[in-house]
Amino acid sequence: MQWSKTESRARFNLATSGVAPFPLRELPVQLETLEINGDNSYGYAPLQRAIATHHGIDPDCVVESAGTSMANHLAMASIIDPGDQVLIEHPAYGPILDVARYLHAHVKRFPRTEETGWVIDPKVLRDCITPKTRLIVITNLHNPTSALTPDWVLREIGDIARSIDALVLVDEVYLDAVYERTPRTSFCLGPEFVVTSSLTKVYGVSGLRCGWILARPDLAWKMRRLNDLYSATAVYPGLLLSVAAFKHLNLLREKGRRIVEADRKLLRDFLIQESAISAVWTEWGTTSFVQLLDGNADDFLHMLRAEFDTSAVPGRFFEMPDHFRIGMGVNTEMFAEGLNRISRALS
């Protein structure tokens, strides 16, 4: 996170993970209807309903949070006690590991491998659990690879968790970047599932910090009470704007989608042409995880930034230092020139 805030910028910035910012002027909202203060204690009812309707679930299962970041924190802090075993995918989005460690969990890992397309193998997962495992944590789509975990695998993960009285936390912040036949949230697959998400990555309104957790009502209450320690209540105008964003969600999503799809076409040609790198191909998602077949990816990215004013995310942040992550969906002209510069740097 620190690297991304302070060192990721470049003229050709491919170190992104979400779509371009959606501007306020394009959101059909009457600014004079905004207000600074208003009724909001344990959740702003219209937003809670909008999130529940979006997922087709009961509003009692929705906990509002400041982005998926706070959602992951609240979810894990409400579920695990110090010393509990938490089983987290490898490679993983760093802050998820950091939260588990911050909570003094005993962190264990299970591998997703490139050879098998980064999919989760339930047999591998089964071998990694112990009676002490309290929580299994995955991202779907997977950050950094954008691999999609299908429902049948999620169901098996749910069965594994149930067999040891554990829960499954699924971070779905990228899931709506499956633009065709978008899967339903895994929360609907059983009571052992807890889900986190936000409007950050796929909808371009990160600044609203509109995040949420889906959890069964007793756990949801624990999370709302815990949030009393952190945020007390949310920024009220942000809640109003978040409700407006939900009213026009398709407008936001389609805008990002057009850029992601144009970028993906360029990425496909680029990956076919470049023999010095390889990546598992996906038809969805906003990121691609690329392996540099020869040489050190960190050195390569330093050179890419210094000499070609182009950035991508070093794989070391995902514990895979011979890889780097490329982000789609911000600006196709910039993306095309960024890929062009990566090609030049590779040669």
Ligand SMILES: Cc1ncc(COP(=O)(O)O)c(C=O)c1O
């Ligand atoms: C898997 C994952 N979860 C959560 C986040 C943070 O999301 P938010 O901006 O909603 O806090 C990110 C951001 O990169 C992410 O990749």
